[in-house]
Amino acid sequence: MTVDVPRRRALNVPRSPLWLAASLVVLFSLASVALQPTFLSPRVLQSNLSTFLPLMIIAVGQTYVILGGAIDLSLGALVSLVNVVLVTSLQALGADPSFAAIAACMGMALLVGAAGGAVNGVLVGVLRLQPIVSTFAAGIVFGGIALWIMPQAGGSMPPVYAKTYAAKLFGVKGATFMLLSLVAIIYLISRTRFYIYLLAVGSNRPAAFQSGLPVMRIRVLSYIVAGLFASVTAMVILASTSAGDPLMGQAFTLGSVSAVVLGGTALSGGAGSAIGSMLGAVLLGLINNVLFFAQLPFVYQTIVQGTIILAALAGGIMVSRR
Amino acid sequence: MAPSPSTAADAPVLEARGLAKSYGQVVALECGDLTVAGGEIHALLGSNGSGKSTLCKILAGAVKADAGELLQRGRRITLQSPSDARDAGIGTVYQETSLIPALTVAQNIQLGIEARSRLRLVDSGRSRREAVRRIEDFGSTLGIRFGPDDIVGDLAIDQQQLVEIIRVVSRRPSLVIFDEATASLDRVQVDGAFALLRRLREEGKSAILVTHRMDEIFSIADRVTVMRNGRSVGTREVRDVDPAALIDLMTGAPADAPPVSRRAQGSEQPILTVRDLSSDAFRDVSFALRRGEVLGLGGLQGQGQSELLRTIFGALKPKSGEIEMAGIPGAPATPAAAVRRGLAFASGDRKRYGTFAIRSIFENLAIARLAQSRSPLVSRARLEPRLMQSISGAKLKFGRLDDSISTLSGGNQQKVVIGRWLDTDPKVLLLDDPTKGIDIRAKRDLYEMFSVLQEKGLAIVIYSSDATELLEIADRILVINGGHVVDELKDDRKTEFELNAAALKGA
Numbered sequence: 001m002t003v004d005v006p007r008r009r010a011l012n013v014p015r016s017p018l019w020l021a022a023s024l025v026v027l028f029s030l031a032s033v034a035l036q037p038t039f040l041s042p043r044v045l046q047s048n049l050s051t052f053l054p055l056m057i058i059a060v061g062q063t064y065v066i067l068g069g070a071i072d073l074s075l076g077a078l079v080s081l082v083n084v085v086l087v088t089s090l091q092a093l094g095a096d097p098s099f100a101a102i103a104a105c106m107g108m109a110l111l112v113g114a115a116g117g118a119v120n121g122v123l124v125g126v127l128r129l130q131p132i133v134s135t136f137a138a139g140i141v142f143g144g145i146a147l148w149i150m151p152q153a154g155g156s157m158p159p160v161y162a163k164t165y166a167a168k169l170f171g172v173k174g175a176t177f178m179l180l181s182l183v184a185i186i187y188l189i190s191r192t193r194f195y196i197y198l199l200a201v202g203s204n205r206p207a208a209f210q211s212g213l214p215v216m217r218i219r220v221l222s223y224i225v226a227g228l229f230a231s232v233t234a235m236v237i238l239a240s241t242s243a244g245d246p247l248m249g250q251a252f253t254l255g256s257v258s259a260v261v262l263g264g265t266a267l268s269g270g271a272g273s274a275i276g277s278m279l280g281a282v283l284l285g286l287i288n289n290v291l292f293f294a295q296l297p298f299v300y301q302t303i304v305q306g307t308i309i310l311a312a313l314a315g316g317i318m319v320s321r322r
Numbered sequence: 323m324a325p326s327p328s329t330a331a332d333a334p335v336l337e338a339r340g341l342a343k344s345y346g347q348v349v350a351l352e353c354g355d356l357t358v359a360g361g362e363i364h365a366l367l368g369s370n371g372s373g374k375s376t377l378c379k380i381l382a383g384a385v386k387a388d389a390g391e392l393l394q395r396g397r398r399i400t401l402q403s404p405s406d407a408r409d410a411g412i413g414t415v416y417q418e419t420s421l422i423p424a425l426t427v428a429q430n431i432q433l434g435i436e437a438r439s440r441l442r443l444v445d446s447g448r449s450r451r452e453a454v455r456r457i458e459d460f461g462s463t464l465g466i467r468f469g470p471d472d473i474v475g476d477l478a479i480d481q482q483q484l485v486e487i488i489r490v491v492s493r494r495p496s497l498v499i500f501d502e503a504t505a506s507l508d509r510v511q512v513d514g515a516f517a518l519l520r521r522l523r524e525e526g527k528s529a530i531l532v533t534h535r536m537d538e539i540f541s542i543a544d545r546v547t548v549m550r551n552g553r554s555v556g557t558r559e560v561r562d563v564d565p566a567a568l569i570d571l572m573t574g575a576p577a578d579a580p581p582v583s584r585r586a587q588g589s590e591q592p593i594l595t596v597r598d599l600s601s602d603a604f605r606d607v608s609f610a611l612r613r614g615e616v617l618g619l620g621g622l623q624g625q626g627q628s629e630l631l632r633t634i635f636g637a638l639k640p641k642s643g644e645i646e647m648a649g650i651p652g653a654p655a656t657p658a659a660a661v662r663r664g665l666a667f668a669s670g671d672r673k674r675y676g677t678f679a680i681r682s683i684f685e686n687l688a689i690a691r692l693a694q695s696r697s698p699l700v701s702r703a704r705l706e707p708r709l710m711q712s713i714s715g716a717k718l719k720f721g722r723l724d725d726s727i728s729t730l731s732g733g734n735q736q737k738v739v740i741g742r743w744l745d746t747d748p749k750v751l752l753l754d755d756p757t758k759g760i761d762i763r764a765k766r767d768l769y770e771m772f773s774v775l776q777e778k779g780l781a782i783v784i785y786s787s788d789a790t791e792l793l794e795i796a797d798r799i800l801v802i803n804g805g806h807v808v809d810e811l812k813d814d815r816k817t818e819f820e821l822n823a824a825a826l827k828g829a
């Protein structure tokens with residue numbers, strides 16, 4: 001006995017807002033090439049990648065929280081916190097630390113990020129506080145701790161940290177290596193049960209609970225994952241700035257949310273993709289790039305930038321509504 | 323005190339003793355007793371709000387009881403969560419489906435039991451194949467119209483219900499609970515679902531079946547437990563009782579006299595005329611609806627009836643054809659326009675088209691009236707008595723009007739969805755499987771309310787998956803099959819036999 005089980009709409013391609021983000025990235029790349037002839041040279045590409053990478057990483061972290069139907073408004077502050085913790089501990093190692101010592105500091109940075117995420121996870125997942133307000137408040141605390149650890153921007157670092165990042169390993173630089181790892185990690189996460197359950201929780205929480213999914217654990221874990229991405233973001237930034245700044249993360253909070261939304265992930269949860277968020281982050285970077293090279297008077301830049309982002313968002317909505 | 327093996331084998335599969343559950347002041351379940359034997363299909367019957375779903379949710383681990391105990395094969399068990407119940411072999415199909423709209427059919431079917439590779443990553447290919455096998459094995463008799471890769475949120479409500487049935491039954495629980503799982507299914511689909519239950523019964527497994535459809539109880543159940551006001555008031559062998567006795571037990575009072583036969587005040591002037599209306603879902607539908615008339619739409623589930631109703635209501639755009647209402651030509655462009663022209667629409671898919679889940683009962687009731695009103699201000703003091711008056715016939719069971727509508731039992735939510743229109747003085751009421759989940763008594767009351775309104779000239783177009791209901795209240799029935807009107811039944815051809823014959827013709 002057979003049943004006609006047609007394989008329909010496996011990919012849902014034409015309606016996917018991911019394609020909009022991708023086409024806009026292409027469009028703005030073309031605009032960049034027109035305005036900046038060297039745009040495609042390896043050097044410029046590499047430097048743009050280094051500039052865009054932090055937002056790409058943090059946006060991926062934010063994606064997992066938003067897919068679960070929540071939001072994390074503390075991510076920027078968490079990046080700052082990890083940043084100052086990392087700088088302070090690396091500084092303490094002196095001028096020529098061992099590799100193991102640096103690795104230990106980075107491990108500690110990851111722990112700080114995971115702990116920050118766990119705090120949010122407990123607030124939202126266990127105590128069931130409203131994500132917007134509770135993560136916003138937690139972010140204020142994280143920022144406060146960062147300021148307490150390092151009241152002023154600065155600090156000097158063992159040069160080997162940044163050097164390693166800038167060096168070539170198997171012919172690729174640190175930033176490229178990070179990009180590839182990022183894609184690999186996104187792929188791995190998308191193949192876990194956690195990911196499917198996260199979509200389930202974001203799409204319909206009561207149904208996920210009734211289906212026997214560990215809703216609380218999933219929500220907590222999504223914040224911890226985001227916290228880990230915040231740590232990595234801080235490490236990458238530090239590799240190119242080589243100094244600590246307790247306020248440096250601020251722009252990442254809403255920046256990451258914008259990238260996620262531009263990348264086609266629904267703020268209501270349950271639908272979207274981390275790859276889309278990466279594209280969204282690239283798009284935000286490219287918009288800045290184009291505006292810079294278009295030599296717009298500075299006073300208009302912000303207005304134009306905001307308008308373009310709005311238009312891209314509206315386009316995404318139109319496409320998915322069809 | 324471990325039970326000896328022999329008693330464990332004879333012991334009931336599941337026994338609930340004195341289960342109780344309150345939500346604040348509201349006592350949802352006062353004393354739930356239920357004993358389900360192995361290889362038994364056990365029906366659970368009771369008025370809306372009598373505690374059936376609450377009892378089921380406790381058995382499903384979704385709600386923790388305040389008191390009482392549960393025994394599985396004579397052994398005490400505690401269920402802390404739905405996954406505990408799943409591990410204990412209890413599978414539940416809920417009244418409001420617990421599917422994940424954003425995931426595909428296959429992902430939903432495998433949710434929580436995904437196949438994994440050696441690296442503990444989800445093996446999506448194998449998971450999907452597994453789901454397809456389950457769909458083939460259990461869906462072949464159900465009349466499914468979906469593929470494994472369809473997004474569940476895009477499916478019609480009956481198809482979603484079937485996905486959920488396949489998901490639960492294919493996991494081979496030793497006890498499956500159907501909490502009104504058949505309410506949105508048509509005859510053929512119900513027969514298919516019952517075939518699955520019989521198959522489970524032959525394997526020695528058990529089922530709890532919550533339903534308001536008497537015929538279902540008599541066609542499949544072995545025993546029936548009746549609930550009233552949060553208490554189990556009696557368990558009977560189905561072959562020893564008749565429907566009237568069950569209704570007595572349900573209400574604690576002798577059954578009413580059959581409802582007064584309504585007389586449609588049919589005037590000749592049609593209030594709503596539909597000519598050659600076509601869309602993707604239906605073709606060339608024509609009818610003229612007179613004041614006071616009840617027009618039934620029959621046929622199997624999903625033959626275009628819902629789309630037809632929603633097109634007339636302005637929620638969908640027709641491809642071609644004409645709609646004329648009260649002499650004014652032209653289809654309403656939006657539901658808002660339709661409401662202003664005196665149309666009203668209530669759907670049994672209340673989650674999608676009916677309730678504003680986090681808002682209060684009062685607001686859910688008032689919304690239709692407010693949509694019609696032109697005044698910018700709302701006077702609750704004036705509105706409340708009117709609304710309460712207009713739904714007084716429905717015997718709504720609720721705690722406080724300001725509680726969220728999700729605190730109501732399924733049937734009571736549905737009463738709100740219909741009841742909100744009663745005060746808007748509609749000329750034509752469009753009903754899409756409206757009485758789903760409403761108990762027999764309350765249904766009667768609703769029909770009464772309809773007939774009062776009909777005397778004032780209200781006309782009704784109703785689709786119902788429940789043939790008995792359709793035959794009872796419709797003056798004539800258009801049977802729709804594959805989007806075409808294949809027959810019109812009235813007078814002495816308005817019978818269950820003709821209805822089934824037309825519905826299945828060429829299908």
Ligand SMILES: Nc1ncnc2c1ncn2[C@@H]1O[C@H](COP(=O)(O)OP(=O)(O)OP(=O)(O)O)[C@@H](O)[C@H]1O
Pocket residue numbers: 345348349350351368369370371372373374375376377417719720721728729730731732733734759761
């Ligand atoms: N979450 C809740 N909060 C408050 N009251 C509730 C809640 N859930 C159920 N109730 C109340 O408990 C009572 C029993 O509800 P339940 O859903 O068990 O009824 P039911 O027998 O399944 O009815 P129906 O036939 O309409 O589905 C109802 O009066 C309902 O209003």
Ligand SMILES: [Mg+2]
Pocket residue numbers: 374375376417501731732733
């Ligand atoms: Mg119920």
